[in-house]
Amino acid sequence: MKRHLSLLFCILPTSAWGLSLDDRIDLIVDTYNLEPEICTGNIDSVASDNRDTIGRIFFESTALSGNNDVACQTCHLDNRALSDGLPVAVGVGGSGEGAERMHSGGVLVKRNAFSLFGRSSTNYQNFFWDGRVGENEGKIFSPIGNGYNYGFSSPLSVAAVIPLLARDEFLGELDHFDQNEMLRSVNGEYYQERYRAANNYFENLFDEPMSPSISQLANSLRDEGANIANIDLPYIGNSLASFISSSSENCEPSGWERYLQGERRALTNSQKQGALVFYGQGRCAACHSGSLFSDFDFHSIGTPQGSFGVHMHQQDMGLGGVTFQNEDRYLFRTPPLLRVSETAPYGHNGTFESLEDVVLYHINPIPFFVDNGWENTRDKFTHGGILSKRDDILGYISIDSDSEFNNLIDFLKSL
Ligand code: HEC
Ligand code: HEC
Incomplete structure (x- = not known):
């Protein structure tokens, strides 16, 4: 918390006020050492072979899913900034895209x-809303242990295969997850055993006889020169990570990125004013810091439990569900904000429909409930616990006019 408070009062030196808008933003860029990230920034180099093409084949293949009905791209769509546009993702058993998928009867993640x-940036410190994959002192921490020991080349490579292992677990959680000691240890074991079983499965994926979809996958991989006898989970993860890196390399720079490269007119006046709010009285950069707009730390803004999927039955504990520490309950990783205007809805469970809704909720949660009421009686009584976890720093946000608020939203749209 000390770290926060020191940030509060020294964000903009008072001498900055005589300067032009661009000068003031320059000062911020220098103070925070901000650089363009996604298109030109610190992206881990793509492997010299064609691993990215092989990664794309895996990314698009439904043959990796148990029922042959889900691929990575089912939920990370090209036309939605590699996200899906849904409040919560819909996995196995679902069909279609967008609203159609939400109501297709698939399992709600x-x-x-x-x-x-930007996920292959070397500044990207941990993955998922609860940060369950990352690197610490040269070791990858993840539900499957230190991925370097198995041949994964980065935390991203591990994060990329977690969906393959976790799919059934999403199902399991609906009924069986509990805070009790025994289940916790079983849960801990569960992933690593799952890893061994899954790795074994993928090592033997291309054994004869193959199903039509697997043999099609084998052909596509062979066409790219892959030796299908060597394919295991680390190979798949490393290829997927290469593909994810390459998708960042080929992207269109945003207004903010062009501005950082010196194109003064890449931001509107209102977006520039919004940047000052973001780094000034909005206190946003206390958590959404650095070039990726995240401190990769865990906080609460008091987001209510969602109205879809698992939340209807139990609470999402966020980091607390990984560490099992009481003080970590309801904390979520500060989400990076690059391309944020393209990934509605917002919050870890998609509760907020618009940027306006989620930003206002940081400042004052009351209007949200006035407009939406309570999802159910249980929420009415349990939400106090969630609200009590709201980060103190949110109380220091001092945005007090619609124009400041609208400029801030405009700035977010330039990212
Ligand atoms: C059923 C929908 C679904 C599918 C299929 C899916 N994902 Fe995801 N992906 C999600 C959701 C939801 C999250 C956030 C989950 C969380 O944080 O707990 C996510 C998060 C991620 C992240 C972490 C990003 C970050 O910023 O932390 C990576 C990397 C990722 N997915 C890669 C993949 C890859 C690679 C595949 C294919 C093997 C895949 N996903 C398949 C829905 C999906
Ligand atoms: C105390 C740390 C903190 C501060 C300060 C903060 N945020 Fe956040 N922000 C978060 C966390 C944590 C979440 C995710 C909350 C959740 O899902 O439960 C979030 C979510 C968001 C989202 C939704 C992103 C998404 O992908 O779903 C936006 C947009 C956002 N914040 C913008 C802002 C703006 C603008 C400000 C300044 C007015 C701000 N934040 C201040 C921690 C913070």
Whole structure:
């Protein structure tokens, strides 16, 4: 918390006020060391072979899913900044895209899907809303242990295969997850055993006889020169990570990125004013810091439990569900904000329909409930616990006019 408070009062030196808008933003860019990230920034180099093309084949293949009905791109769509546009993702058993998918009877995954842009940045410190994959002191921490020991080349490579292992677990959680000691240890074991079983499965995926979809996958991989005898989960993860890196390399720079490269007119006046709010009285950069707009730390804005999927039955504990520490309950990783205007709805469970809704909720949660009421009686009584976790720093946000608020939203749209 000390770290926060020191940030509060020294965000803009008072001498900055005589300067032009651009000068003031320059000062911010220098102070925070901001650089363009997604298209030109610190992207881990794509492997020299054609691993990115092989990664795309895996990314698009439904043959990796148990029922042959889900691929990575089912939820990370090209036309939606590699996200899905849904409040929470819909996995196995679903069909179609968008609203159609939401009501197609598929399994509801408990969280809102992320865009994958910028994920191969060397500044990207941990993955998922609860940060369950990342790197610490040269070791990858993840539900499957230290991925380097298995041949994964980065935390992203591990994060990329977690969906393959977790799919059934999403189902399991609906009925069986509990805070009790025994289930916790079983849960801990569960992933690593799952990993071994899954790796074994993928090592033997291309054994004869193959199903038509698997043999099609084998042919596409062979066409790209892959030796299908060597394919295992680390190979798949490393290829997917290469593909994710390459999707960042080929992207269109945003207004903010062009501005950082010196194109003064890439931001509107209102977006420039919004940048000052973001780094000034909005206190946004206390958490959404750095070039990726995240401190990769865990906080609460008091987001209510969602109205879809697993939330209807139990609470999403966020980081607390990974560490099992009481103080970590309801904390979520500060989401990076690059391309945020393309990934509605917002929040870890997609509760907020618009940028306006989620930003206002940071400042004052009351209008949200006035407009939406309570999802159910249980929420009415349990939400106090969630609200009590709201980060203190949110109380220091001092935005007090519609124009400041609208400029801030405009700035977010330039990212
Ligand atoms: C059923 C929908 C669905 C499918 C299929 C899916 N994802 Fe995701 N993805 C999500 C959701 C939801 C999240 C956020 C989950 C969380 O944080 O707990 C996510 C998060 C991620 C992240 C972490 C991003 C970050 O910023 O932390 C990566 C990487 C990722 N997915 C890659 C993949 C890859 C690679 C595949 C294919 C093997 C895949 N996903 C398949 C829905 C999906
Ligand atoms: C105390 C740290 C903190 C501060 C300060 C903060 N945020 Fe956030 N922000 C978060 C967290 C944590 C979430 C995710 C909350 C959740 O899903 O439950 C979030 C979510 C968001 C989202 C939704 C992103 C998405 O992909 O769903 C936006 C947009 C956002 N914040 C913008 C802002 C703006 C603008 C400000 C300044 C007015 C701000 N934040 C200040 C921590 C913070």
